[in-house]
Amino acid sequence: MAKPVGSITRGTTGYNRLRRCDRWIAAVHGPMLRRAARPLVVDLGYGASHTTTLELFARLRRVAPEVEVVGIEIDPARVAVAKPYEREGLSFRLGGFELPVSRPPALVRAFNVLRQYDEADAWRYWDALRARLAPGGILVEGTSSENGRRAVWAGLSPDGPETVTFSARFDAFERPSDLADRLPKTLIHRNVPGERIHAFLTDFDRAWAVSAPYGAHGRRQRWLAAVEHLAASWPVPRQAPLGGPGRWRLGELTLPWSAVS
Template sequence: MSTRARPVGEITRGTTWHNRLRRCDRWLTAVHGPLLRAATPAPLVVDLGYGASHITTTELFTRLRRIVPRAEVAGLEIDPARVAAASPYSRPGLTFALGGFELPVDRPPTVVRAFNVLRQYDEERALEAWDLMRRRLAPRGVIVEGTCSEIGHRATWVTLGEEGPRTLTFSARLTGIERPSDLAERLPKALIHRNVPGEAIYELLRDFDQAWAVCAPHGAYGLRQRFLATVETLARAWPVATVPPLGGRGRWRLGEMTVPWSAVAPRRYVG
C-alpha cells in the first residue's frame, strides 16, 4: 500500500487554453532568465495546478527551452485524471505528476508558477499556501502566483522569494481594458478583497485610473503611448519599477507595470 500523503490543496475548475499564460511566460523569461541560467544543476520549474489540459505547461516548457535549453518543467495537478490526461505529452525535461502546494518534486524548484489556483481559497488559506511553497524553494528561487482572465488578456501576479512577497505586476492587452482598474477583478487572493478605501491597493488603482484619464490626449497616438504616459505619471507618486528588468519603457510598452509589494501590502499582512 502506498504511504504517499494526499496532495495539499483543492481541485480547481481547470479552465485553460492556448496562450492563456503567455503574458506571464514572456515576463518570466525576461525577468528571471538570468536566475534560471545560473541554476545548478539544471533549473527545475514547477507549473502548479495546470488544469484540465497540458497546454500551458507545454507552452511554458517550450518558451523556457528557448532561453535555457537545459531547463526542466514539472506540471503538478491535484486531480489524478488530469495527470493521466497530460502524461502522454511528457518528453525529456517535461513531466506531469500528482501534487499540490507541498511541491513533491525531486529537488527544490528554482521557479514555481501557480496561476488561477488560489482564487477559491480564503485569504488566510492562500497565505498558508504561499508559506508552504516558499519553504520548498531552491536558494534564490521565486514563486509567481497570479490570476488571469479566461483568454489571458488581463492578469496580475505576485512574485515571492524565500523571505516573502516582493512585487506585484499588472499586465493587460490594452485593447481589452477601458481603464487600469479593470484589472482589479484579477488581483491575487491576497489583495482582491482589499480593494476598498483605506487599503493601499485601492489607492494605487484610484491613482492609476486618474493618471489614465489625465493622459487621455496621448491616446491620439495610440493606446500604447497613452499607457506609457500613464505609468510615467503614476511613477511620480508611487514606487513604480522604472528600470529593467522589472520596469522601463520596454516593459510598459507591453502593457505591464510592477510595484514593490510593500507599496500595496494589506494593512494586516506586510510579508
C-alpha cells in the same frame, strides 16, 4: 503515496492564456534560471489541459536550455491526459501544494489556483510554497482572465512577497482598475478606501484619464504616458528587467509589493 494537499479546481485553461506571465518570467527570471545548476520549474495546478505547461516549457527553454519543467495536478485524470505529452525535460505528476518533486524548484508558477481559497488559506499556501523554493528561488502566483488578456501576479522569494505585476492587452480594459478582479487573494478584499492597493488603482485611473490626449496616437502611447505620470508618486521601477519602456510597452506595470501591502 500521501494524499495531495489542496482541492481540485475547475481546470479551465486555453492556448496562450498565461503568455503574458511566461514572457515576464523569461525576461525577469531567465538569468537566474541560466545560472542555476539543474534548474527545476514547477507549474502547479495546470488544469484540464497540459497546454499552458507545454507553452511554459517551450518559452523557458529558449532562455534557459537546461531547465526542467514539471507540471503538477491534483486531479489524477488530468495527469493521465497529460502523460503522453512528456518529453525530455518535461514531465507531469500527481500532487498539490506539497510539491512532490525530487529537489527544491528554482521557480514555481501557480496560476488561477488560489482564487478558490479564502485569504487565510492563501497566505498559508504562499508560505508553504515559499518554504519549498531553492535558495534565490521565486514563486509566481496570480490570476488571469479566461482569455489571458488581463492578469495580475505576485512574485515571492523565500523571504516573502517582493513584487506585484499588472498586465493587460490595451483593448482589454476601459480603465486600469478593471484589473482589480484579478488581484491576488491577499489583496482583492483590500481594494477598499483607506487601503494602499485601492489608492494605487485610483491613482492609476487618474493617470490614465489625464493621459487621454495621448490616445490619439494609440492606447499603447496612452499607457506609457499614464505610467510615467504614475511614477511621479509611486515607486515604479524604471530600469529593466522589472520596468522601463521595454516592459511598459507590453502593457505591464510592476511595483514593489511593499507599495501596496
